[in-house]
Amino acid sequence: MLIVLGCGEKKTSETTSVDPLNISFSVISTLPHEPDAFTEGLTIHNNLVLESTGQNGKSWVAEVDPATGNHNKKIILDNQYFGEGMTVLNNKLYYLTWQTKIGFVYDARTYKQIGEFNYDNEGWGLTHDGKNLIMSAGTDKLYFLDTATLKISRTVSVRNGNMPVKNLNELEYVNGYIFANVYETSTIVKIDPATGKVVGRIDLSTQVDEIKRMFPNTNELNGIAYDKNSNALLVTGKNWPRSYLIRLQ
Numbered sequence: 001m002l003i004v005l006g007c008g009e010k011k012t013s014e015t016t017s018v019d020p021l022n023i024s025f026s027v028i029s030t031l032p033h034e035p036d037a038f039t040e041g042l043t044i045h046n047n048l049v050l051e052s053t054g055q056n057g058k059s060w061v062a063e064v065d066p067a068t069g070n071h072n073k074k075i076i077l078d079n080q081y082f083g084e085g086m087t088v089l090n091n092k093l094y095y096l097t098w099q100t101k102i103g104f105v106y107d108a109r110t111y112k113q114i115g116e117f118n119y120d121n122e123g124w125g126l127t128h129d130g131k132n133l134i135m136s137a138g139t140d141k142l143y144f145l146d147t148a149t150l151k152i153s154r155t156v157s158v159r160n161g162n163m164p165v166k167n168l169n170e171l172e173y174v175n176g177y178i179f180a181n182v183y184e185t186s187t188i189v190k191i192d193p194a195t196g197k198v199v200g201r202i203d204l205s206t207q208v209d210e211i212k213r214m215f216p217n218t219n220e221l222n223g224i225a226y227d228k229n230s231n232a233l234l235v236t237g238k239n240w241p242r243s244y245l246i247r248l249q
């Protein structure tokens with residue numbers, strides 16, 4: 001009995017010690033980030049880092065200078081709106097709100113509002129695959145929105161094996177896969193958009209621990225932008241004074 005138990009315990013520790021889906025990475029550089037930014041969206045468009053933020057009265061979209069962290073606010077939401085994810089597709093900038101369930105559409109060059117749309121779920125993360133907007137809602141679902149109608153054309157349930165991956169937050173579409181922050185964790189998951197299957201995981205606990213130790217009043221990891229030029233991901237978190245440029249192995 002004891003031997004059987006002992007073998008079982010050993011096997012468990014062996015299987016949990018190595019994550020077969022783990023994607024290793026190297027930190028290329030550490031960059032400044034605006035500590036006042038409650039980061040909800042991060043993307044790179046036309047070589048500009050764009051960031052969107054949340055919280056009522058503190059929600060904006062800005063162009064960010066990655067070298068200094070200084071930002072130039074382009075859109076400021078009314079106090080009634082809690083901003084969320086943001087992306088740019090076909091010269092339109094889309095900016096979600098959380099529980100008011102309204103998405104705003106802006107001309108990506110002038111930042112003038114040109115439309116709005118509604119959705120039934122909460123608004124969380126936003127990215128695109130070049131054709132459709134892809135939206136998260138703090139659940140295990142990813143919603144694909146037709147840009148002509150801004151209605152849901154397809155829904156995918158994200159699974160790690162058979163387990164739903166809930167709390168999907170900020171998103172970034174990179175080379176045929178969707179990367180997603182998982183709310184209140186140090187993990188970014190890599191998702192196959194066709195099936196919803198988690199095919200990889202990036203463990204940023206070293207960076208999260210470092211931030212929490214140095215800046216105890218910060219919030220969770222959130223924000224992924226793909227930099228084509230350096231083939232790297234820019235990642236940060238809510239109110240983090242730093243962001244990290246990382247290259248996946």
Ligand SMILES: [Ca+2]
Pocket residue numbers: 041042043126127170171172223224225
């Ligand atoms: Ca993003």
